[in-house]
Amino acid sequence: MLTSLNIPTCLRTATDSIKTPSVVLSKELLREQCGSFLKYESNITTFYSMKANSAPELLREINMLGIAFEVSSEEELKILLAEGIPVEKIITSNPVKSNDFVLFASQHGIHQFVADSIDELHKLAKLAQNCEVIIRIVTDNSESGWPLDEKYGVEPVDALKLLLTARDLGLQPSGLTFHVGSQ
Numbered sequence: 001m002l003t004s005l006n007i008p009t010c011l012r013t014a015t016d017s018i019k020t021p022s023v024v025l026s027k028e029l030l031r032e033q034c035g036s037f038l039k040y041e042s043n044i045t046t047f048y049s050m051k052a053n054s055a056p057e058l059l060r061e062i063n064m065l066g067i068a069f070e071v072s073s074e075e076e077l078k079i080l081l082a083e084g085i086p087v088e089k090i091i092t093s094n095p096v097k098s099n100d101f102v103l104f105a106s107q108h109g110i111h112q113f114v115a116d117s118i119d120e121l122h123k124l125a126k127l128a129q130n131c132e133v134i135i136r137i138v139t140d141n142s143e144s145g146w147p148l149d150e151k152y153g154v155e156p157v158d159a160l161k162l163l164l165t166a167r168d169l170g171l172q173p174s175g176l177t178f179h180v181g182s183q
Contacts, residue, residue: 034065050076074104095152102127116154125169132174133166135159139178
């Protein structure tokens with residue numbers, strides 16, 4: 001029962017009979033939250049991570065608002081393609097990807113990949129020739145609920161080496177990224 005949340009009584013009553021987990025989507029709140037990111041659009045590109053929630057109605061709304069998408073698996077990519085999301089709005093930022101996923105993504109027009117190792121750059125050069133590569137740098141996210149600073153990313157001093165290696169492998173180095181952690 002949702003009584004502890006600030007939810008209208010009619011909605012609480014309607015959800016009392018639901019026996020399975022469900023999501024209540026406030027398009028107004030979604031628009032407000034997306035807008036807080038989009039105000040920086042001239043400086044950054046915002047990508048919604050599909051692993052958070054892949055409900056089709058949510059994806060359509062996010063797409064309509066102008067947010068791009070990040071996928072980490074073939075299944076997530078298939079969902080976006082089925083929704084008609086243009087591949088130009090899709091990136092994969094998981095720095096460790098299976099060969100099958102890289103090949104599938106590349107064959108379906110995904111041309112931006114994130115990497116944080118020499119091995120991943122060689123994989124991309126073999127399976128996604130001429131793709132754009134974004135290097136993930138490590139950042140202190142020790143105050144997040146799920147810090148990822150010891151899991152992914154390279155030190156900034158090593159990022160330049162990876163960008164140059166990407167170029168030497170025939171890839172297109174195109175930027176840097178980082179993960180702030182979760183919660």
